[in-house]
Amino acid sequence: MMDAQHISPDDLALYALQALSPEEMAAVRAHVSGCDVCRAELARAEGDLAMLALSVDQQPLPAGARERFVQRIKSESKAGAVENRRAEPIAIDRAPRSRSTGWIGWLAAAAALIVAAALGFEVSSLKARLQESESRMAALQTSESREKQVAEVLTAPAAQKVVLTAPKTPPAPTGRVVYLAARGGLILQASNLAPVPAGKAYELWVIPADGSAPIPAGVFKPDLAGNGSVVLPEIPQGVQAKAFGVTLEDAAGSKTPTAPILLAGAVQASGE
Ligand SMILES: [Zn+2]
Structure with a gap:
């Protein structure tokens, strides 16, 4: 049966997220490179991800996020009772999971993750930008008042002006x-x-x-x-x-x- 030889949409999605183990990544990569069907499916999965990512700044996932995400996928797939199996993962030791709970579930999770990460980044980036401009303002004010003080000293009528020379060379008689x-x-x-x-x-x-x-x-x-x-x-x-x-x-x-x-x-x- 042809279907049994293709990569499941879930695994393609995980592959697109680079959430598979290195061995799984290699296996999927090897299959996709020679399979038009799975390549098209992968392109669709990557397109979905790109759509998600386009709306926000691309960010590396926060530490541990990928692991938590994979755990979530795994528990979801275990909970998936209905075996509406259209495709069997090849050379991948993982229990088959429902297309509906798997695909849509991880996509939602991925979206939530990316948006949350992006929002978190946005907030912290905004804070950083705010702090940066605040400190720049402070620096500007400091240098401005310094320039003012310099000008005041230089132009004060009471200012004493002294020429200093090296003590070893006495002024000429x-x-x-x-x-x-x-x-x-x-x-x-x-x-x-x-x-x-x-x-x-x-x-x-x-x-x-x-x-x-x-x-x-x-x-x-x-x-x-x-x-x-x-x-x-x-x-x-x-x-x-x-x-x-x-x-x-x-x-x-x-x-x-x-x-x-x-x-x-x-x-x-x-x-x-
Ligand atoms: Zn295939």
Whole structure:
């Protein structure tokens, strides 16, 4: 009898659900690959499943769901008293079951399972999405208020602005000279000067424009902060200066500058 050689709809359905044991799966697969009748039946079963699955997000079954489902199928088939057997499972050691209770029963169970799983997923996915957007909002607000605070600090009139440098590299010494040649008036303000050794001092020089010898213009020592100054030293009037220089000399002062020149500055050519 031909029917006896085909796979039962129940088993095809279980096969489509991948709910059979590996050996059963293999047996059904082997038969279906060579049987048009069962292939058509399987396609119908898979179509039914696809219809169920189309309405919801495809999800892997939750842990244990497949086992519970198979148990349910088995108990249903045992309870099925009527043996309306149209097809006998081949090479599958399972009691034949009623088409009506089996097929429709498992289909309903499968539908319930898939929908329940999908609903559960939907809810948890919605919750997750909600939490995600909530935390994103919080992060946005945090960064927004941070940017605000940064802007407030940067633009506050009371904000102090400090340039930091490596402590090993002291700022370079600088000097500023104001010179009024006609009156022989000279003022030097220097800063960031290194301390002088004992018995030594800095000495300021006027370098005349006419190429004559540098004129000593006062000795000075920096204070603890490295600042030093020369104010109105006794120098000749009317000397046009080409440049000014500072050297390290004996504390009493020298008649001629000693190299090296520690600070030097040329007079800017002006329209005078
Ligand atoms: Zn067949």
